[in-house]
Amino acid sequence: MRILYQFPISHYCEKTRWQLEHKGLDYRTRNLLPGPHRLRTQWLARINTLPILRDDKRTVGDSTKIAYYLEKYYPERPLVPEDADSRARVIELEQHFDRFAVHVRRWLYGQVLDRPEIMDAMLDPYRLPGPIKRALVPLTREGVRRLYAIKPKAVVYSEQRVEEGLALVEESLRRGAGDYLVADRLTLADISAAALMAPLVSPPGTPWDVFDETDLPASLQKKLNDMRERPAGQWILERYRTDR
Ligand SMILES: N[C@@H](CCC(=O)N[C@@H](CS)C(=O)NCC(=O)O)C(=O)O
Known part of the structure; x- marks a missing residue:
């Protein structure tokens, strides 16, 4: 089990x-x-x-x-290559994307934490009775704000780290041989990058696909569109279409 x-x-x-x-x-x-x-x-x-x-x-x-x-x-369908150089690169990229993920979370919460869709996405899976959910919403929102340091200065800093994460995807794609970051097939580096940055581009059907984006502030809509259209954003969406 x-x-x-x-x-x-x-x-x-x-x-x-x-x-x-x-x-x-x-x-x-x-x-x-x-x-x-x-x-x-x-x-x-x-x-x-x-x-x-x-x-x-x-x-x-x-x-x-x-x-x-x-x-x-469970070594079948391996995600870490045998070859020493590729293996080292996968391990290194996994660590980088793991760290960038903290900034993806902070930057995004910095933009949307006060929107009701976020609390719905967080609390609806538990099917709580209405009054309990309503009591938990402000507690959960403030808990998230405190736990992940969703403060203006930190959010700005995280935006720069997010940019570095997306740039690292693009640089790795230029260095690599094709559709994947390290090898000619899916590795742990690809899964880490795509999954941990997916909330930025909300691939269809994922838990982050919750906004009617025409309802978001125009500057945020533009930022999200730009992310989705750049090579890193396109790559994340393609990994979801092909490999998820
Ligand atoms: N490095 C950890 C990070 C996991 C993490 O930050 N999980 C968050 C959710 S995205 C969490 O459980 N937060 C609750 C808490 O810190 O109390 C991992 O890779 O599993």
């Missing part, structure tokens, strides 16, 4: 879902409620964050640790 403890909206959880599905591994998801989740995550893996994977008797927390755990115990 394989269980992925997750927040559906978390891009780190999406990275793990993609990897599990690429490998054809069956799993069930268990959605934890943001806030009280820490009681469960501490008990399961002594960490505060999701994803956590329970694989029969083994429990692994953190998307990077899960990634290497899965490569080790």
Whole structure:
């Protein structure tokens, strides 16, 4: 029995879902409620964050640790190449995109945290009774603001890091041999980059595809369109169309 403890909206959880599905591994998801989740995550893996994977008797927390755990115990459809140079590059890129992901989250929440769609995307999976959901909305929103430091200066800093992340995708594509960042096929570097930056371009059907964008401020609409149209944005959308 394989269980992925997750927040559906978390891009780190999406990275793990993609990897599990690429490998054809069956799993069930268990959605934890943001806030009280820490009681469960501490008990399961002594960490505060999701994803956590329970694989029969083994429990692994953190998307990077899960990634290497899965490569080790389920080597079919490998995502880390054998060849030493490519392997080193995949490991390096995975680490970079893992760090950029914090800034993707902060920049995006900086733009949309006050919109109702965000709290719906976060809380609707739990099918809470209306009054409980209404009580949780302000607590969850302020919890997110505090936890991820959604403050004007930090959001501006994160915007620059997001730009670096997108530029790294584009530079890696120029260096690489084709559609993928390192090898001539999908690797953990591609899954990490595409999943962790997907909230910026909200591929159809993903948990971030929740806005009627014509309803967003014009400057934000333009920024999101620009991201979607540049090579990195196009590449993320293509990975979702082809490999997800
Ligand atoms: N490095 C971790 C980061 C995971 C992470 O930041 N998860 C967030 C959701 S996107 C989380 O669980 N936050 C809740 C908390 O910090 O209490 C990983 O790769 O799994």
